Amino acid sequence: MSNKKSLVYFQSGGPTAVINCSLYGVIKEAEKHPEIENIYGARYGVEGLIDDNLIDLRKQDPEQIELLKQTPGAILGSTRKKLPADDNPLFGKIIETIQKHNIGYVLVNGGNDSMDTCLRLSRFFEEKKMDVKVMGIPKTIDNDLEVTDHSLGYPSAALHIINTTKMIVEDAKAYKKGKIVLIEIMGRDTGWLTASVDLLPEDCRPDLIYVPEAKWNEEQFLQDVKAVYDKKGYAVCAVSEGMPVQHENAIEADAFGHKSMDGCCVTLAELVKNKLGIGSRSIELSIPERADPLFTTEIDQKEAIRCGVFALKSVLQGKTGYMVCLKRRPGTAYQSITFLSPVDQIADKTKQLPQEFLDDSKHMSKEFRAYIEPLLMVTKQRHIYEKNGIYKSARFSSI
Amino acid sequence: MSNKKSLVYFQSGGPTAVINCSLYGVIKEAEKHPEIENIYGARYGVEGLIDDNLIDLRKQDPEQIELLKQTPGAILGSTRKKLPADDNPLFGKIIETIQKHNIGYVLVNGGNDSMDTCLRLSRFFEEKKMDVKVMGIPKTIDNDLEVTDHSLGYPSAALHIINTTKMIVEDAKAYKKGKIVLIEIMGRDTGWLTASVDLLPEDCRPDLIYVPEAKWNEEQFLQDVKAVYDKKGYAVCAVSEGMPVQHENAIEADAFGHKSMDGCCVTLAELVKNKLGIGSRSIELSIPERADPLFTTEIDQKEAIRCGVFALKSVLQGKTGYMVCLKRRPGTAYQSITFLSPVDQIADKTKQLPQEFLDDSKHMSKEFRAYIEPLLMVTKQRHIYEKNGIYKSARFSSI
Numbered sequence: 001m002s003n004k005k006s007l008v009y010f011q012s013g014g015p016t017a018v019i020n021c022s023l024y025g026v027i028k029e030a031e032k033h034p035e036i037e038n039i040y041g042a043r044y045g046v047e048g049l050i051d052d053n054l055i056d057l058r059k060q061d062p063e064q065i066e067l068l069k070q071t072p073g074a075i076l077g078s079t080r081k082k083l084p085a086d087d088n089p090l091f092g093k094i095i096e097t098i099q100k101h102n103i104g105y106v107l108v109n110g111g112n113d114s115m116d117t118c119l120r121l122s123r124f125f126e127e128k129k130m131d132v133k134v135m136g137i138p139k140t141i142d143n144d145l146e147v148t149d150h151s152l153g154y155p156s157a158a159l160h161i162i163n164t165t166k167m168i169v170e171d172a173k174a175y176k177k178g179k180i181v182l183i184e185i186m187g188r189d190t191g192w193l194t195a196s197v198d199l200l201p202e203d204c205r206p207d208l209i210y211v212p213e214a215k216w217n218e219e220q221f222l223q224d225v226k227a228v229y230d231k232k233g234y235a236v237c238a239v240s241e242g243m244p245v246q247h248e249n250a251i252e253a254d255a256f257g258h259k260s261m262d263g264c265c266v267t268l269a270e271l272v273k274n275k276l277g278i279g280s281r282s283i284e285l286s287i288p289e290r291a292d293p294l295f296t297t298e299i300d301q302k303e304a305i306r307c308g309v310f311a312l313k314s315v316l317q318g319k320t321g322y323m324v325c326l327k328r329r330p331g332t333a334y335q336s337i338t339f340l341s342p343v344d345q346i347a348d349k350t351k352q353l354p355q356e357f358l359d360d361s362k363h364m365s366k367e368f369r370a371y372i373e374p375l376l377m378v379t380k381q382r383h384i385y386e387k388n389g390i391y392k393s394a395r396f397s398s399i
Numbered sequence: 400m401s402n403k404k405s406l407v408y409f410q411s412g413g414p415t416a417v418i419n420c421s422l423y424g425v426i427k428e429a430e431k432h433p434e435i436e437n438i439y440g441a442r443y444g445v446e447g448l449i450d451d452n453l454i455d456l457r458k459q460d461p462e463q464i465e466l467l468k469q470t471p472g473a474i475l476g477s478t479r480k481k482l483p484a485d486d487n488p489l490f491g492k493i494i495e496t497i498q499k500h501n502i503g504y505v506l507v508n509g510g511n512d513s514m515d516t517c518l519r520l521s522r523f524f525e526e527k528k529m530d531v532k533v534m535g536i537p538k539t540i541d542n543d544l545e546v547t548d549h550s551l552g553y554p555s556a557a558l559h560i561i562n563t564t565k566m567i568v569e570d571a572k573a574y575k576k577g578k579i580v581l582i583e584i585m586g587r588d589t590g591w592l593t594a595s596v597d598l599l600p601e602d603c604r605p606d607l608i609y610v611p612e613a614k615w616n617e618e619q620f621l622q623d624v625k626a627v628y629d630k631k632g633y634a635v636c637a638v639s640e641g642m643p644v645q646h647e648n649a650i651e652a653d654a655f656g657h658k659s660m661d662g663c664c665v666t667l668a669e670l671v672k673n674k675l676g677i678g679s680r681s682i683e684l685s686i687p688e689r690a691d692p693l694f695t696t697e698i699d700q701k702e703a704i705r706c707g708v709f710a711l712k713s714v715l716q717g718k719t720g721y722m723v724c725l726k727r728r729p730g731t732a733y734q735s736i737t738f739l740s741p742v743d744q745i746a747d748k749t750k751q752l753p754q755e756f757l758d759d760s761k762h763m764s765k766e767f768r769a770y771i772e773p774l775l776m777v778t779k780q781r782h783i784y785e786k787n788g789i790y791k792s793a794r795f796s797s798i
Contacts, residue, residue: 015573044575073569080574159788167690170472170792174414175479176443199787203794286682291566294693297788376788388598389558389696389775393569395602 004035005104005131007312008054010042011074012110012117013140016153017160017296018304020075020394022109022137024068025308027057033316037102043399045079045110046117050090052097055398067394069301070383072291075394082113083120091124098132105133105315109308111140111151115323115347122321122343133315136323136343137307141290143192146349147341148325152307153290155300155375158196160292161185162376164285165197169204169236178234180225180272184265184284187212188242190352193289196372197238198364206238208362213353216244218271226276239265241284294391298377303336310338334374403434404503404530406711407453409441410473411509411516412539415552416559416695417703419474419793421508421536423467424707426456432715436501442798444478444509445516449489451496454797466793468700469782471690474793481512482519490523497531504532504714508707510539510550514722514746521720521742532714535722535742536706540689542591545748546740547724551706552689554699554774557595559691560584561775563684564596568603568635577633579624579671583664583683586611587641589751592688595771596637597763605637607761612752615643617670625675638664640683693790697776702735709737733773 009026011019023041030039039057042048055076068075084090097103108118115136122134138145141157165183172181183206185194191211198209207228210216228235245264265282272280307324314322322340329335357368384392408425410418422440429438438456441447454475467474483489496502507517514535521533537544540556564582571580582605584593590610597608606627609615627634644663664681671679706723713721721739728734756767783791 011573015570047575071569072566073571074573077575078573162788163693163790164687164691166789166792167471167692168686170470171414171686171690172472174410174473174477176446176476200789204792281686283685284683287567287570287680288563291570292563293566294562295788373787377786378784378788385777387776388772389561389694389777390565390599391562393565393603 004037004102006038006040006102007036007105007107008040008042008049008101008103009057009107009109010045010048011076011078012045012108012114013078013080014111014290015072015074015078016139016141016290017072017156017293018153018300019109019139020068020071021301021304022139022152022308023075024065025305026107026312027065029309029312031058035316036105040101040103041076044077045081045114046083047079047081048076049097050093052100054097054101055396060396064394064396067384067392069381070293070296070391071393072293075396075399080113083117086120086124086127095128095130098130104131105312107135107137107311107315109137109139111138111142112145112346112348112350115343118323119321119343119347126320133318133320135311135315135319136346137311138323138325141193142187142190144190144350144352146346146351147323149327149336150375152300152304154192155297156292156295157186157193157289158372159297159376159378160289160295161193161285162196162199163295165206165238166200166204168283169200169206172234172236176233180229180278180280181234181236182265182268182272182280182282183236183238184241184263184282185238186285186289187240189350190242191240192353194238194240195353195357195364195368199369199373199376206236207232208235208237209364210237210239210243211353211358212240212242212244214358218246221268222271222275225272226278229278239268293393294383296379297375298379299334299375301379301381306338314340403436403501405437405439405501406435406504406506407439407441407448407500407502408456408506408508409444409447410475410477411444411507411513412477412479413510413689414471414473414477415538415540415689416471416555416692417552417699418508418538419467419470420700420703421538421551421707422474423464424704425506425711426464428708428711430457434715435504439500439502440475443476444480444513445482446478446480447475448496449492451499453496453500454795459795463793463795466783466791468780469692469695469790470792471692474795474798479512482516485519485523485526494527494529497529503530504711506534506536506710506714508536508538510541511544511745511747511749514544514742517722518720518742518746525719532717532719534710534714534718535745536710537722537724540592541586541589543589543749543751545745545750546722548726548735549774551699551703553591554696555691555694556585556592556688557771558696558775558777559688559694560592560684561595561598562694564605564637565599565603567682568599568605571633571635575632579628579677579679580633580635581664581667581671581679581681582635582637583640583662583681584637585684585688586639588749589641590639591752593637593639594752594756594763594767598768598772598775605635606631607634607636608763609636609638609642610752610757611639611641611643613757617645620667621670621674624671625677628677638667692792693782695778696774697778698733698774700778700780705737713739
């Protein structure tokens with residue numbers, strides 16, 4: 001039996017605009033290593049390992065592999081499954097898949113929940129004395145992973161949010177007597193994404209910014225938003241979806257057991273209408289925040305590829321139980337260094353906006369702007385469209 | 400007194416991605432005509448004529464004028480004001496503004512409601528034997544203007560919707576057991592915008608398309624969406640905001656007087672959850688549909704400029720009471736001809752999707768696809784961004 005081992009890569013958690021860029025990096029690097037027997041992608045995250053649902057990545061069309069760089073979603077499929085305790089029969093099924101395909105390397109591309117999968121797999125293989133190396137590649141638009149300077153996918157999501165917010169503000173300014181517009185931005189526990197709109201120039205930025213890390217006070221909100229509206233004839237607020245807005249305060253009908261699907265901005269919009277008597281509009285930026293391949297930033301794309309490459313090189317060197325992280329090189333121009341951090345420092349933890357990034361409800365601090373601005377340059381890559389204006393995306397065979 | 404007369408241009412109704420392109424065309428053409436005394440823009444549509452709120456367009460920075468081509472919103476401000484009957488004192492104020500500034504030409508850039516303003520102004524000036532020519536420039540993302548082949552702003556809005564829908568579908572496919580996703584698209588009375596998603600390739604298009612012109616049956620909807628879900632593990636529907644969805648069927652609490660701000664897809668999402676017991680998600684594409692300058696199509700931009708130019712040339716030739724329209728030249732490659740139509744054939748009328756464009760609830764007809772496809776090519780213009788990835792937009796002085 002040869003020393004060759006096979007590689008399996010999988011995607012986990014919510015998609016981002018650049019998760020398929022990391023896959024691109026992994027494939028391109030793996031092709032350079034004859035010591036890798038087969039290059040597999042597992043379908044639907046760890047479920048593919050459990051169900052022996054793998055596809056052969058060497059067999060994919062090179063043109064499709066290039067298109068990964070502008071393909072949103074998780075092309076291999078993703079999962080929100082959390083692994084149970086080690087004695088669960090699922091692990092027996094994982095061992096079967098590993099042995100059947102002679103897998104020696106596992107790459108887990110995901111966020112903080114997915115790093116728990118990465119941690120459990122690496123510990124399990126070590127305990128069982130199986131020669132299988134496991135490595136995490138960071139991915140989450142929320143930017144709430146510990147240790148790493150930022151998460152892959154965050155800069156691109158932020159750029160989508162910033163530009164879309166600018167469009168909404170420019171539209172809102174069209175009427176002499178406008179509305180109070182409430183823009184709901186992803187981030188259940190952290191305000192990293194919402195904070196990004198602070199970068200917009202003064203005349204087309206939201207008037208008020210609400211993140212979970214700052215104090216929330218409904219009366220203060222109503223007072224502030226009214227003050228802006230009275231002065232300008234319209235107002236725009238950027239609001240993290242995780243703001244602790246009291247739904248009951250806004251809609252009496254709730255007492256009758258109506259389970260609302262409304263987000264916090266729908267509630268705030270009703271509050272504004274009922275308490276201030278001012279027309280309001282709630283806009284949830286929603287899925288395109290994490291799925292827009294056309295606002296991929298130059299740095300996000302390059303780093304996503306580089307982290308994929310680095311993860312692969314690391315398992316080939318025998319490393320296991322780490323996640324690839326980024327830190328900034330000292331100096332004025334932005335440059336990042338890739339390094340490894342033990343995944344137990346990251347799994348299931350949440351990094352919030354530090355207090356020095358907060359200013360008041362109208363602005364983030366200049367430290368925050370210095371942090372995010374270098375990450376945002378749009379990619380120089382010319383996007384590839386069909387003749388009818390639809391962006392092209394990759395299609396794999398056997399999917 | 401010289402024969403020179405001044406020009407006033409204004410914007411009216413909902414903004415589009417290319418309304419400022421028509422303004423660009425008007426300014427560039429007007430600068431070539433020394434017989435025009437002053438080139439004015441009225442702020443907030445006809446309100447600027449009533450309130451004598453005009454700005455001098457000759458005084459604007461040429462770089463800002465170039466940026467109009469990628470500036471969303473209505474840079475001069477817009478209005479939803481409808482003009483009252485002729486004997487209203489407002490008309491006295493309009494006459495004052497007209498005389499004070501020696502205005503001989505009025506260009507109204509708007510949709511079907513705004514063409515009513517165009518009609519009333521042209522009739523009023525004729526009745527009063529005032530030498531003021533009035534001309535409409537078509538603008539509405541809804542594409543529901545009569546006579547013209549299509550409306551300026553429709554192709555760009557459609558391209559935004561098609562691409563954003565593709566992103567949402569690619570994201571929705573990521574999970575083995577996904578959701579029923581309901582995408583709400585603008586169009587209260589017509590399905591032109593919603594229909595556009597039919598162009599997407601089979602593997603990333605909505606499974607079901609609902610437009611107001613087709614029959615709506617709630618039971619059928621539930622049956623169809625369940626069939627798709629059972630087969631694929633997820634389903635995506637594109638739904639016109641104007642679908643006659645019965646809110647009461649979905650949320651009992653309504654009987655208690657809760658005035659909901661929910662759109663039809665929020666209602667459908669609750670219906671799916673309650674009646675089918677399947678997870679659902681409502682996504683309203685909202686304001687960016689009409690305000691995304693980055694999906695401006697080549698033809699929409701060029702035609703918006705050309706219609707502005709043509710409107711100006713027409714009033715200079717003494718024409719009044721018309722709207723500029725487009726028709727296709729016969730032949731295979733798309734080319735359009737500009738012509739004038741009396742504005743009373745257009746004002747306050749609504750053009751629906753013709754029956755031959757409808758197929759079944761899963762597809763539009765090939766005639767529809769042949770109609771829309773040539774309009775959609777993305778602009779070759781390279782968009783201009785700030786270094787931090789934010790698209791640039793025009794800023795006028797005195798605004």
